[in-house]
Amino acid sequence: MVPRLTDARKELRRAQIAEAAVRCFGRNGLERTSIADITAESGLSAGSIYAHYRNKADLIQAAAREVLAKRAEVLGAYAASDTPPGPDELLARLIAAIDPVEARVGVQTWGEATTDPVIRDIVVDMTDRMRAMLHDCLTAWLVKVEHHEAAGAREHAAPIAHRVMSLYQAELLYTALRSPTEETAR
Template sequence: MQGMAVPRLTDARKELRRAQITEAAVRCFSRNGLERTSIADITAESGLSTGSIYAHYRNKSELVRASAHSVLAERAEALGEYAASSTPPDPDELLARLIAGIDPIKARVAVQTWGEATNNPAIHGIVVETIDGMRAMVHESVTAWLVKVEHLEPAEAQQHATAIAHRVQSLYLAQLLHTALQSPDEETAP
């Protein structure tokens, strides 16, 4: 065996593998709940070895954080596009777009994570970080709308955007909860 090179994963391949593991974790968390999901469940769901899972994530808490960051990254991309647009959406349209992007599986994981945050400090930190990040992105999008469409001065727009962004995010989170509480039959009903 001496002299055999061990293949190394490229950075792109590592990111693909991490995404594969995170997606498997989200499916398991949605189906079994955070508490009842084990690394063995995630291993089986991902089709990878336990060693591969642990090569990318030290524990389940890291997987929860990665899952939250994954969902936030999706929202960040969309919100960034809205803010960069020459005519960003008004708050009602922004809320409608955010709601249209809710994935029922990820909504269930989000709500489970919120529940776990009440008694697990590590998960609490993840939830606070995720919600604060989302709030900042919604604020940025609303500020862009106030400046580009409503023609407010940037400082005034920043100030006005705070209350508007808070309402938009609150309504979005309420819809996320509603979606998470729907049964799978209700999700597919017209």
């Protein structure tokens, strides 16, 4: 009889697979990464991977959500602090936290989104979520630091969040283009 995985163990296994997928995508590209590559990278069987993810698009979505979850935790902490960072400081902190592998995977995903509707939906969803988190953080800054009224702060924060998001995405692209891949580093 095969032992059943606990929910916590399932989540750890899913994270292990998603992290292996990100490394493979960063090294080989989305299109050239196979489930066999992810199997080898994760040290798990193909059956184990398929038990957690239906296909590569499912893995791409999980990888994107994992990266976004890291940003959400940080942005939530910023928004909850007594003195949330303003737009310039917020952008500087986000840029400092860019991981080159994650940046390469992100840019590849954007490229795939131009021709694959499933990937496009993932990218649009992740972009909208990130912009909403930036909006919340900047609204908190306007209220707590700049002393705006809450209703007006939300409206005022929207175009600022859009600009911060655009500049952050530009830095992701710049990082992805200037970073050598793990393949050429070997």
